[in-house]
Amino acid sequence: MLNIFVCEDNDVQRQTIVKIIQNTVLIEELDMQLVLDAGDPYVLLEKVKASQNTGIYFLDIDLSSNMNGMKLAQQIRLYDPRGFIIFITAHSELSYMTFQYRVEAMDFVLKDNPAEAKVKIRECLLNAMERYTLQTNKTHKVYTLQAGGRKICVDYDDILFFETSGNIHKVILHAKDRQIEFSGTIKDLTGTLDGNFVRCHRSFLVNKSNIKEVDAKNRIIYFTNGETCLMSTRMMKGL
Amino acid sequence: MLLSFFRLSLAIRNVWPQRMSLKAFIALYLLLLLAGMPVTLLSCIPYGLFGILVAACIYGLVAYRDTAAQNVVMGMIGFVLAAVTDDLLKNLPNMLIPPAVLSRQYVSAGAGLIRILLFYYMTLLCGRLLRKMLLSGKGILRLQQTWYLIDAALLLLITIYLFDNLIPGQNGSIGKMIYNNALHISGYLLVMLFLLLAMRRSWQEQIQTEAKKKALQDLQDYTHNLEVMYNGLRSFKHDYVNILLSISGYIENSDMDELKKYFDDKIFPTKKLLDQGDYKLNQLSNISVLEIKSLLSAKMIYAHESGIDVTIDIPDRVDSFLIDTVDLARILGIFLDNAIEATLETRQPQIGLNIIQNPAGVSIIISNRCQDNGVALHKLRQKGFSTKTGHQGIGLSNAQKIIGSYDNVLLETTMQCGCFIQHMELTAGKG
Numbered sequence: 001m002l003n004i005f006v007c008e009d010n011d012v013q014r015q016t017i018v019k020i021i022q023n024t025v026l027i028e029e030l031d032m033q034l035v036l037d038a039g040d041p042y043v044l045l046e047k048v049k050a051s052q053n054t055g056i057y058f059l060d061i062d063l064s065s066n067m068n069g070m071k072l073a074q075q076i077r078l079y080d081p082r083g084f085i086i087f088i089t090a091h092s093e094l095s096y097m098t099f100q101y102r103v104e105a106m107d108f109v110l111k112d113n114p115a116e117a118k119v120k121i122r123e124c125l126l127n128a129m130e131r132y133t134l135q136t137n138k139t140h141k142v143y144t145l146q147a148g149g150r151k152i153c154v155d156y157d158d159i160l161f162f163e164t165s166g167n168i169h170k171v172i173l174h175a176k177d178r179q180i181e182f183s184g185t186i187k188d189l190t191g192t193l194d195g196n197f198v199r200c201h202r203s204f205l206v207n208k209s210n211i212k213e214v215d216a217k218n219r220i221i222y223f224t225n226g227e228t229c230l231m232s233t234r235m236m237k238g239l
Numbered sequence: 240m241l242l243s244f245f246r247l248s249l250a251i252r253n254v255w256p257q258r259m260s261l262k263a264f265i266a267l268y269l270l271l272l273l274a275g276m277p278v279t280l281l282s283c284i285p286y287g288l289f290g291i292l293v294a295a296c297i298y299g300l301v302a303y304r305d306t307a308a309q310n311v312v313m314g315m316i317g318f319v320l321a322a323v324t325d326d327l328l329k330n331l332p333n334m335l336i337p338p339a340v341l342s343r344q345y346v347s348a349g350a351g352l353i354r355i356l357l358f359y360y361m362t363l364l365c366g367r368l369l370r371k372m373l374l375s376g377k378g379i380l381r382l383q384q385t386w387y388l389i390d391a392a393l394l395l396l397i398t399i400y401l402f403d404n405l406i407p408g409q410n411g412s413i414g415k416m417i418y419n420n421a422l423h424i425s426g427y428l429l430v431m432l433f434l435l436l437a438m439r440r441s442w443q444e445q446i447q448t449e450a451k452k453k454a455l456q457d458l459q460d461y462t463h464n465l466e467v468m469y470n471g472l473r474s475f476k477h478d479y480v481n482i483l484l485s486i487s488g489y490i491e492n493s494d495m496d497e498l499k500k501y502f503d504d505k506i507f508p509t510k511k512l513l514d515q516g517d518y519k520l521n522q523l524s525n526i527s528v529l530e531i532k533s534l535l536s537a538k539m540i541y542a543h544e545s546g547i548d549v550t551i552d553i554p555d556r557v558d559s560f561l562i563d564t565v566d567l568a569r570i571l572g573i574f575l576d577n578a579i580e581a582t583l584e585t586r587q588p589q590i591g592l593n594i595i596q597n598p599a600g601v602s603i604i605i606s607n608r609c610q611d612n613g614v615a616l617h618k619l620r621q622k623g624f625s626t627k628t629g630h631q632g633i634g635l636s637n638a639q640k641i642i643g644s645y646d647n648v649l650l651e652t653t654m655q656c657g658c659f660i661q662h663m664e665l666t667a668g669k670g
Contacts, residue, residue: 070554098552098554098593098595101593101595101602101604102595147649147651147664148597148599148600148602148649148664148665148666150597150599150602150664152651165643166639166640166643167643167644167645167646169646170643170646170649177653177654177655178651178652178653178654178655179650179651179652179653180649180651180652181642181649181650181651182649183646183649
């Protein structure tokens with residue numbers, strides 16, 4: 001069950017949004033319920049603190065309060081780290097990315113065009129539902145790393161290998177289509193990961209399940225996406 | 240003997256900074272011959288060599304005044320080149336042709352001719368390389384500091400030479416001589432070391448000043464851009480008043496049809512003006528580091544003018560980027576240039592720049608739409624790899640190197656759904 005929260009200071013607009021949401025939930029028979037619609041962010045925050053379930057939050061950015069939508073979202077994140085935050089706003093010049101990076105906002109509904117907003121809200125609800133079911137069904141293990149001030153979650157399945165960077169304090173995670181640098185050492189990592197990860201070289205820690213081919217003669221490991229890494233004879237036995 | 244001087248002048252001609260006419264070449268040849276004649280005839284080698292060197296120097300100083308200093312240095316290099324090449328070629332005919340054949344007159348003449356030709360081409364090639372290395376745009380000899388160094392080295396050499404001759408007790412024991420010489424040489428090396436250090440420092444300062452200069456230039460562009468925007472805004476304000484007046488005219492006459500027509504034709508299209516996004520740059524005002532602001536504005540203006548849809552989002556004030564601004568400017572320059580170039584290959588070029596001040600530090604996110612041409616992400620980071628033909632692929636690996644030198648800079652690179660993202664996380668202290 002997903003809880004839906006709406007925070008919008010303009011009463012008329014709030015009613016419109018609530019109506020769209022209720023209609024969509026009814027028509028699509030979604031496992032959701034509207035818990036609260038409020039104009040005051042503090043009221044909403046109190047309710048969120050008390051709530052146990054994951055929530056979907058529709059937030060306006062301008063809230064005519066000393067707390068704006070962004071700050072509210074940051075507060076909500078503290079209590080509901082996996083909730084779905086959707087911003088409803090007229091500020092088209094603000095780009096989506098900032099919201100995404102700051103509070104991992106799921107989407108962004110512009111209220112300039114009512115017809116479009118309606119479609120978008122519906123999409124958001126369906127999307128959230130889909131992600132929620134995926135999250136709960138999937139028993140995927142996720143590796144969480146701390147890069148600077150943010151936490152990044154990477155599926156274990158996506159990790160190819162860890163590599164020491166040119167800088168001794170940094171490690172690079174090679175995933176299927178991203179590379180993430182973070183502070184740490186390979187030695188510290190070895191203990192924290194599951195049995196699939198094997199140290200095959202002084203500067204590489206590989207995920208066995210993503211290896212495509214091992215060239216024992218030239219001591220090169222090929223991965224599913226074409227990337228390669230080295231292995232040393234001494235540490236080859238682990239594979 | 241005539242021949243060896245001919246070879247010498249040939250080598251000098253080939254390394255000369257400028258093109259040497261035939262007349263100038265003959266003059267050089269005669270001069271060298273004149274200076275060298277007494278030497279070879281009287282077989283007084285050390286002073287004779289000195290005479291030849293002085294002759295070349297004088298020639299260099301007199302013949303082409305505007306590059307006099309370069310002439311002298313290149314002349315010296317010419318000497319070395321001539322000696323080395325000649326030495327190399329001297330043994331060549333002996334190795335290839337048996338002595339019995341070589342002793343025949345026409346064969347030896349032919350071998351001599353080939354030797355000269357080979358000598359000419361070798362010095363020509365070396366001369367070109369040397370000129371390219373030393374004299375072209377960023378060559379070593381173009382740097383002011385190199386000249387200081389050369390001057391200082393020459394001066395020091397002369398001092399030591401004189402000192403060596405003047406100092407008493409030179410004829411004493413061998414131990415004393417060794418002691419003296421060791422003293423001289425170590426003194427010389429020490430002074431050279433200091434000179435080198437000083438030169439390095441002044442060179443770095445020069446780079447910094449140049450970067451500052453560039454930043455100032457970019458800032459001027461930025462200011463100009465702001466002025467244009469402001470003027471646009473003013474004219475819009477002016478138009479706005481006119482529009483209001485004309486609307487009120489229609490309303491007073493209660494001419495609804497005309498009003499509707501006027502609205503559709505004149506007023507509604509002004510929405511486009513607002514959306515044009517000329518004022519996107521205003522968010523850059525949140526950056527208070529001048530060098531970075533100017534760099535970003537320059538790149539973004541360039542991107543905008545190239546027809547790229549530019550999004551800039553800097554919601555909070557950023558006062559410090561926590562690392563050296565020159566380094567950051569280099570990294571950002573590389574990333575933005577890459578982003579602009581990559582996105583121009585797509586049909587709807589698009590670039591996003593986000594700079595976010597976090598409690599832990601600053602995040603800089605540069606994203607661009609890119610063509611998915613099957614280039615794997617990991618290849619991009621290798622040195623020598625480039626998607627562009629004719630490029631060396633140095634940019635990204637350089638950026639990598641700079642980032643690697645900082646403990647508090649973390650880079651995340653993502654390539655997903657035709658979107659390439661460089662996310663740089665600058666943290667305060669050790670992250």
